[in-house]
Amino acid sequence: MTDTVEQVPVPLDVRSVGTRLARVDGPEKVTGRARYAVEHRDEEGLGDPLSLWLVQSTVAKGEVEAVDASAALAHDGVLRVLDHTSAPRLEDTEDGELAVLQDARVHFRGQIVAVVVAETSEAAREGAALVEVSYRAEPHAAAFTVEGATYRPDSVNPAFETDSDDGDVDAALAGSAVVVDASYGTPYEHNNPMEPHATIARWHEGDDDGVVLRLVDSTQGVHGVASTIAPMVGLGKDQVHVTAPYVGGGFGSKGLPHANVVVAALAARETSPRPVSLAVTRQQMFALTGYRTATVSRMRLGADRDGRLTAIEHRAYAQSAAVKEFAEQTAVGTRSLYAAANRRTSHRLAVLDVAVPSWMRAPGEMPGIFAHEVAMDELAVACGVDPVELRVRNIPERDPETGKPFSDHRLVECLREGAERFGWADRPAQAGATLDGEWRVGTGMAVSTYPGYRMPGNEARVTALDGGRFEVAIGCVDIGTGARTVLTQIAADALGVDPAAVVLRVADSSLPPASVAGGSSGTASWGSAVSAAAQAFLHEHGRTPDPGASLTASAADDPLNGDHVFHSHGAVFAEVRVHRRTGEIRVPRLFGMYSVGRVMNPTTARSQLVGGLVMGLSSALHEESVRDPRFGHVVTQDLATYHVASHADVLDVDADWLEGSDEEFTPMGARGIGEIGIVGTAAAVINAAYHATGVRVRDLPVTADRFLGEG
Amino acid sequence: MDVPITLTVDGVEHRLDVDTRTTVLDALRERLGVTTVKKGCDHGQCGSCTVLLDGRRHLTCLSLAVAQDGAEVVTASGLADGDVLHPVQQAFLDHDGYQCGYCTPGQVCSAVGMLDEAKRGHPSHVTADLGAEPDLDDDEIRERMSGNLCRCGAYPGILGAVRQAARS
Numbered sequence: 001m002t003d004t005v006e007q008v009p010v011p012l013d014v015r016s017v018g019t020r021l022a023r024v025d026g027p028e029k030v031t032g033r034a035r036y037a038v039e040h041r042d043e044e045g046l047g048d049p050l051s052l053w054l055v056q057s058t059v060a061k062g063e064v065e066a067v068d069a070s071a072a073l074a075h076d077g078v079l080r081v082l083d084h085t086s087a088p089r090l091e092d093t094e095d096g097e098l099a100v101l102q103d104a105r106v107h108f109r110g111q112i113v114a115v116v117v118a119e120t121s122e123a124a125r126e127g128a129a130l131v132e133v134s135y136r137a138e139p140h141a142a143a144f145t146v147e148g149a150t151y152r153p154d155s156v157n158p159a160f161e162t163d164s165d166d167g168d169v170d171a172a173l174a175g176s177a178v179v180v181d182a183s184y185g186t187p188y189e190h191n192n193p194m195e196p197h198a199t200i201a202r203w204h205e206g207d208d209d210g211v212v213l214r215l216v217d218s219t220q221g222v223h224g225v226a227s228t229i230a231p232m233v234g235l236g237k238d239q240v241h242v243t244a245p246y247v248g249g250g251f252g253s254k255g256l257p258h259a260n261v262v263v264a265a266l267a268a269r270e271t272s273p274r275p276v277s278l279a280v281t282r283q284q285m286f287a288l289t290g291y292r293t294a295t296v297s298r299m300r301l302g303a304d305r306d307g308r309l310t311a312i313e314h315r316a317y318a319q320s321a322a323v324k325e326f327a328e329q330t331a332v333g334t335r336s337l338y339a340a341a342n343r344r345t346s347h348r349l350a351v352l353d354v355a356v357p358s359w360m361r362a363p364g365e366m367p368g369i370f371a372h373e374v375a376m377d378e379l380a381v382a383c384g385v386d387p388v389e390l391r392v393r394n395i396p397e398r399d400p401e402t403g404k405p406f407s408d409h410r411l412v413e414c415l416r417e418g419a420e421r422f423g424w425a426d427r428p429a430q431a432g433a434t435l436d437g438e439w440r441v442g443t444g445m446a447v448s449t450y451p452g453y454r455m456p457g458n459e460a461r462v463t464a465l466d467g468g469r470f471e472v473a474i475g476c477v478d479i480g481t482g483a484r485t486v487l488t489q490i491a492a493d494a495l496g497v498d499p500a501a502v503v504l505r506v507a508d509s510s511l512p513p514a515s516v517a518g519g520s521s522g523t524a525s526w527g528s529a530v531s532a533a534a535q536a537f538l539h540e541h542g543r544t545p546d547p548g549a550s551l552t553a554s555a556a557d558d559p560l561n562g563d564h565v566f567h568s569h570g571a572v573f574a575e576v577r578v579h580r581r582t583g584e585i586r587v588p589r590l591f592g593m594y595s596v597g598r599v600m601n602p603t604t605a606r607s608q609l610v611g612g613l614v615m616g617l618s619s620a621l622h623e624e625s626v627r628d629p630r631f632g633h634v635v636t637q638d639l640a641t642y643h644v645a646s647h648a649d650v651l652d653v654d655a656d657w658l659e660g661s662d663e664e665f666t667p668m669g670a671r672g673i674g675e676i677g678i679v680g681t682a683a684a685v686i687n688a689a690y691h692a693t694g695v696r697v698r699d700l701p702v703t704a705d706r707f708l709g710e711g
Numbered sequence: 712m713d714v715p716i717t718l719t720v721d722g723v724e725h726r727l728d729v730d731t732r733t734t735v736l737d738a739l740r741e742r743l744g745v746t747t748v749k750k751g752c753d754h755g756q757c758g759s760c761t762v763l764l765d766g767r768r769h770l771t772c773l774s775l776a777v778a779q780d781g782a783e784v785v786t787a788s789g790l791a792d793g794d795v796l797h798p799v800q801q802a803f804l805d806h807d808g809y810q811c812g813y814c815t816p817g818q819v820c821s822a823v824g825m826l827d828e829a830k831r832g833h834p835s836h837v838t839a840d841l842g843a844e845p846d847l848d849d850d851e852i853r854e855r856m857s858g859n860l861c862r863c864g865a866y867p868g869i870l871g872a873v874r875q876a877a878r879s
């Protein structure tokens with residue numbers, strides 16, 4: 001392998017970028033021929049895998065006393081049952097979520113306590129039902145309350161300060177003409193990508209350098225899986241070879257490997273060289289593959305009579321797990337959104353004996369901006385100021401937290417343009433003013449915001465092929481975002497060739513390192529590396545290189561980047577109809593107007609933004625995981641009881657964006673677009689429901705019962 | 712207990728022995744290696760596993776293979792003629808009616824089956840006049856496609872695709 005060059009990429013001369021290049025993997029997807037994780041059985045060595053089935057704890061806390069596998073082993077086709085006494089030892093058990101089958105401790109209900117290995121999935125499943133596990137149960141805590149949320153984490157996800165305090169919030173609130181003081185809640189939510197988490201694992205002798213663990217995994221980051229799993233199983237990172245050619249969504253839940261991947265690796269070691277296949281069931285996902293914690297945000301806003309904010313306080317409460325800490329950064333978005341001289345944020349956690357929460361689309365911003373934007377609607381009502389106008393009045397000149405200038409801050413334009421397109425001006429100021437037959441009709445809006453993240457540690461390799469074509473390789477993953485298509489466009493423009501001349505290779509940990517497909521950072525991070533590599537390649541080898549010429553480069557930080565603060569923004573508008581007798585809620589129109597830097601591909605970008613709006617609508621109206629604190633598990637653990645928006649729930653949903661470019665941020669001028677669509681959307685719906693009915697809902701989801709008896 | 716059955720999948724006849732517990736979905740995916748049918752929930756709650764079985768849309772996770780001896784199964788792959796896509800598939804591309812693609816083969820099969828149901832005059836929950844020829848307006852399409860969840864939220868694109876296919 002050649003050395004990696006560091007290159008500060010220069011802005012692209014865009015030609016393919018910004019056009020509607022059709023998704024390069026479209027035909028594979030619409031025919032079903034695209035192969036997802038456990039569907040990869042044609043690769044040599046991966047055919048005929050053994051099936052695994054997980055056995056999960058039925059107590060929330062305690063110890064496994066004994067695992068009786070005799071009945072399971074007597075079942076036809078069952079080969080082995082691994083538990084904490086028989087599974088291979090891990091070399092690194094630092095991560096409590098991942099260190100499964102290593103000791104008798106049970107940290108939450110649903111934890112993996114054994115795994116059945118069988119010839120077929122039917123036998124494995126039946127075997128798992130036949131495994132008898134006895135426990136020494138201990139008292140557990142699984143109810144989240146604000147009073148119980150007293151633990152102050154050292155930092156919040158991923159590495160933000162836990163608290164912030166500027167000026168004198170209490171004095172400012174005491175002197176404010178108008179104060180909004182209320183609590184807002186979001187429920188437990190599960191990511192539920194359509195493809196459940198799944199892995200094929202094979203542990204075998206490699207060609208010349210010893211053991212290789214081969215994984216085909218449904219993940220948002222092949223390099224992250226390799227670097228997490230390798231030290232745990234005592235291998236070097238290069239000995240763990242991970243691919244993820246197609247991934248059926250993730251929404252954060254596949255951002256980090258969960259315990260199922262470790263179990264697959266451990267079982268594969270036992271069955272070596274025969275591979276194993278572990279498909280997590282939809283039900284098991286509710287305990288094992290991450291979720292969004294419930295949150296409570298106590299908001300206190302102080303303002304003058306015109307609605308100019310003097311104080312903003314956001315105290316966030318959430319839940320973490322005893323076995324592994326995760327601190328949702330609920331109040332972090334509040335730090336940069338609006339101007340106010342006095343501002344305070346804090347995060348406190350209740351640490352419970354429950355499954356481990358993790359990333360779910362826009363962690364922090366989704367619940368936090370929901371709270372802030374419903375509170376802003378309340379402030380607008382209290383001041384008698386139009387909600388759009390209220391936002392415009394409070395847009396900061398500079399980032400309130402750091403004092404640095406923003407790059408490409410265009411929230412005012414999003415508000416004005418969005419209001420215009422939605423027809424906001426026609427709305428009556430008064431709530432509950434419009435009745436259309438049996439339906440109360442209202443409109444509402446909210447702001448969305450998401451930081452621009454560009455991750456370190458990305459490299460891309462450019463190799464000249466014959467016929468003027470170039471292979472461009474980077475070990476990132478396309479989880480459905482369109483990354484394959486967009487990186488092809490970026491590579492084409494950076495190399496000055498047609499997209500058809502680019503052979504893009506991704507989704508393989510043997511390719512140059514790439515960061516996770518998360519935090520809306522993919523295009524910015526990978527695209528910068530691809531641009532840097534292409535530009536360095538041209539510099540080194542010219543425009544007509546010899547086939548075989550190759551160069552690997554990473555994008556060095558532009559020294560100017562540090563001078564600015566990067567955020568995308570948007571304004572979301574909703575029309576809501578609430579049936580005056582049944583409380584039924586419909587959302588006939590939802591429109592988001594965004595500023596996200598330059599859009600790489602209008603087709604895939606619209607789908608991403610609309611997809612985010614649909615998930616936001618889903619969180620507004622449907623999504624809620626109900627935990628039974630007596631037992632510690634989620635009882636709504638399937639798609640019949642955990643409702644997500646279906647086709648009939650989604651009416652006129654659309655998104656658009658301001659033309660522009662943020663070349664301070666990336667050579668393509670792009671910021672991210674994966675998360676921002678979900679941010680603020682639920683608040684817009686709730687605010688519209690208030691405008692329709694006069695009933696102020698402060699907790700998600702908003703359901704029909706909230707409006708009953710209002711006639 | 713294993714039972715011999717015959718399944719015709721995308722025009723190819725297969726004789727296989729299935730465990731009586733095996734669903735059509737697992738028979739396809741795990742026995743025959745037909746992975747153009749996807750598993751999203753295994754409980755009839757998501758629609759990912761939809762195929763056309765004897766010409767009608769069918770959730771393969773909800774039926775046992777042993778009960779479908781002799782059935783004719785068409786998956787999304789079989790709707791295409793090699794690399795030549797079915798008009799419904801082309802419409803999904805034209806409207807970007809997908810992102811990750813995992814629900815997509817089920818959506819495509821469901822759309823093909825649904826268009827045929829409508830053509831044969833089947834009403835839906837939102838059909839006002841049960842006696843009249845169904846008019847596939849947007850509400851009808853949304854209702855009839857609601858058995859297929861898409862977590863990527865591609866519904867507006869799917870609607871556009873099915874609308875295009877219905878009109879052509």
Ligand code: FES
Nearest residue numbers: 751753755758772
């Ligand atoms: S897998 Fe059959 S309906 Fe979900």
Ligand code: FES
Nearest residue numbers: 810814861862863
């Ligand atoms: S395209 Fe991803 S679930 Fe529908």
